[in-house]
Amino acid sequence: MPEITPQSSAAHHRLSAICVSALLFLSACSRRSEPAVFKLLSPRETGIDFANTINASDSFNVQTDVYIYNGAGVAVGDIDNDGLPDIFFSGNMVSSRLYRNKGAMQFQDITRPAGVSTSRWATGASMVDINDDGYLDIYVSVSGPEHSRPEDRANLLFLNNRNRTFTEEAAKYGIADTGFTTHAAFLDYDRDGCLDLFVLNNSPKDFARGLASHPTAGRDSTPGSLNRLYHNDCPGGKPGHFTNISASAGILRLPGYGLGVAVGDVNGDGWPDIYVSNDGMPNDVLYLNNRDGTFTDLAAKSLKHTSQAGMGVDIADFNNDGREDILQVDMMPSDLQRRKKTQGNTTECTAAE
Numbered sequence: 001m002p003e004i005t006p007q008s009s010a011a012h013h014r015l016s017a018i019c020v021s022a023l024l025f026l027s028a029c030s031r032r033s034e035p036a037v038f039k040l041l042s043p044r045e046t047g048i049d050f051a052n053t054i055n056a057s058d059s060f061n062v063q064t065d066v067y068i069y070n071g072a073g074v075a076v077g078d079i080d081n082d083g084l085p086d087i088f089f090s091g092n093m094v095s096s097r098l099y100r101n102k103g104a105m106q107f108q109d110i111t112r113p114a115g116v117s118t119s120r121w122a123t124g125a126s127m128v129d130i131n132d133d134g135y136l137d138i139y140v141s142v143s144g145p146e147h148s149r150p151e152d153r154a155n156l157l158f159l160n161n162r163n164r165t166f167t168e169e170a171a172k173y174g175i176a177d178t179g180f181t182t183h184a185a186f187l188d189y190d191r192d193g194c195l196d197l198f199v200l201n202n203s204p205k206d207f208a209r210g211l212a213s214h215p216t217a218g219r220d221s222t223p224g225s226l227n228r229l230y231h232n233d234c235p236g237g238k239p240g241h242f243t244n245i246s247a248s249a250g251i252l253r254l255p256g257y258g259l260g261v262a263v264g265d266v267n268g269d270g271w272p273d274i275y276v277s278n279d280g281m282p283n284d285v286l287y288l289n290n291r292d293g294t295f296t297d298l299a300a301k302s303l304k305h306t307s308q309a310g311m312g313v314d315i316a317d318f319n320n321d322g323r324e325d326i327l328q329v330d331m332m333p334s335d336l337q338r339r340k341k342t343q344g345n346t347t348e349c350t351a352a353e
Helices: 006-033 336-341
Strands: 074-077 086-089 097-103 106-109 121-128 137-143 156-160 166-168 181-187 196-201 228-232 242-244 258-264 273-278 285-289 295-297 310-316 325-330
Touching (some): 086 121, 137 196, 181 258, 258 325, 273 310
Parallel strands (some): 121 181, 258 310
Antiparallel strands (some): 074 086, 086 097, 097 106, 137 181, 156 166, 181 196, 228 242, 285 295, 310 325
């Protein structure tokens, strides 16, 4: 066996370093040669220049409204049945905007002529054919600071006039909910052929995250923070007025910090179930459809764990095994140092003397 000298060892290390560098270079070249999946388009190219701009002041800021930066929402759907998906952006301190898809990734702002301008703190948007006329309508969730008036928080329903214009009729349909709404989901929970409505509300009060282990600690009893289920009365089989049936349907009377709601058939029985993603307290809720007009929360029984600061949530068959899965996103910082700085609800220990 040849003797290994310091010189030959150094040469060996230099050769190894060169080989590793070459492999990294080839790997980088290989990655660069792969076609991009997405391409960022500028507002000048698309015509979409919406920005949910928040202008804080000495009288309106994160201290006067802790949820000032919770954001708004977006809904995508073909509002004029031309085969192209259009986009509705909900705005907080700015008006919501509706962009018509003209094709070739070109969009036209039709907010004003369509009659969908808003002056409320819009937090979410859903496109749904609520009256079953073949055209998508737009339901807008609305919230606001704790001191806001209920009438200023009334959710909006823009009914499609089938000519690229809309008429606001939430009160007529009985769904001008005046809670602190984050989002809404439509589902036919009783399978009568008409879509019902689940409204996800959020408490306007901040809470002591150090008390998060207690199910009711730091909570409030603000009526506008309770989630609600509205049944579509469906007179004569036609969509019509909605009725709040939350209590009889088993919807928990827990003031919540609801930030996400998703609908899916989680147990495969053919009936839609509801998952509510809560921030901090109370625990997330998994409403299993009892197929008799009521729901039962099975989160503690069915889930091994949930996020303590749940944000958005979705239900889909992610691994194509024929069963619905639940994906929830969290606000946990990726950086360990920041994670420790923002970590609450940790019991402090004092060394014994």
